[in-house]
Amino acid sequence: MSSLGASKKTSAREKESELLEREDFDAGPSNLDCIEPGLWLVTDIPSEDLLSHFEHTSEFIRTGQEQGAVLVHCYFGVSRSATVVIAYIMKKYELSFEDAFERVKSRRRFVGPNPGFTSQLHLYETMKWQVDKANVQFRMYRLHVAATQVKKVKILPQNCMDVVKSDPSLITVKPEPLVYRCRKCRRIVASASNLLPHIPKERPSWTDKKWSTEDREAMMLCSETYFVEPLAWMSSVTQSLQGKIHCPKCKSKLGSFSWIMGCQCPCGSKISPAFYLVPSKVEWSNMVQNVQVTV
Structure with missing residues (x-):
């Protein structure tokens, strides 16, 4: 086999290794990653208001880590649960979204909050890692969430x-x-x-x-x-x-x-x-x- 052919084959293998495989999407204890000691993320369905709950989820994870370990999971472990973990890492270490995202991604390569969750995390960073209900941007956000719900249930x-x-x-x-x-x-x-x-x-x-x-x-x-x-x-x-x-x-x-x-x-x-x-x-x-x- 020529060196060019071998190079193409190796490149193809590397690309395949970066793709999500079926086992990555199977919800269950066989597929999880340790983000840091006592904090685990598992194998998501987007478009939910997570920002309003970051204070509670971060406190829950902090308490859980102190008592032993915490498993954060959703359906795929790609977007929703990853967003909760990234928010916690941001608050704990006072990191920007980008820095916290890279830290989590280095331990679980296919995490990827959807655009809506990414915007929520950016706002969380803007509010200095706390939910500031007086913040105009947050008030606009909550109205946006409420309007989405009103469209569904009519009240x-x-x-x-x-x-x-x-x-x-x-x-x-x-x-x-x-x-x-x-x-x-x-x-x-x-x-x-x-x-x-x-x-x-x-x-x-x-x-x-x-x-x-x-x-x-x-x-x-x-x-x-x-x-x-x-x-x-x-x-x-x-x-x-x-x-x-x-x-x-x-x-x-x-x-x-x-x-x-x-x-x-x-x-x-x-x-x-x-x-x-x-x-x-x-x-x-x-x-x-x-x-x-x-x-």
Whole structure:
């Protein structure tokens, strides 16, 4: 056999060795890899919200390692379980997604989080290895997850109720200094922190890291429409796909919402899902009145 022929045959063998084989997909104890002492990953079905559970899974793995060993598994051990393990390695060693991915991949060569899980891991890194529920990017992400669920079951499921924020008119010890009121009856309908920003002609995405930066004031944000998170006083948002938003006090129409179709702002930006207040129907105020007096 010529050296060229032998070289081609060797190259073909090497390529075959890199391919997943049937035994790699058989869920069972015969196919697992030790990522580090006391942490094992097994032989996945993507498109799930894993990010919201990273704190719990990381604590579970940490505790398990201290007591002995932990086996992390899904169907194939390629995407879902690998994502959970990578998130744990990121948090434990404060690593970037890329560095943690390479560390896990060096021990189990065919791990490969799907694009959705990869984006979740990048956001986890942006939030400094913790789930920051106040982070705008994370709030956008949870709305995206909730909208996906609403499309399936036609109502907001219980496990997504966290996207509905508390009524900003409730008495509180530390009220926000800037609020939005119904222009007709002056009832508080939103706080400044409930607003979800967007840039003219640009469709905002939870995967865009710029929403997690502290320098959003330097951005040319649109104010032609006030897009907000769903709020507890918006009674129909948990039971309907879309509808009108009315002031809970005087019943004036303040805006609309849509989980599926979204809404296009006059600036040209398409927002989905969308919960918006029309600027002419509300007014902003820094007169704090919803404060609880403490002695």
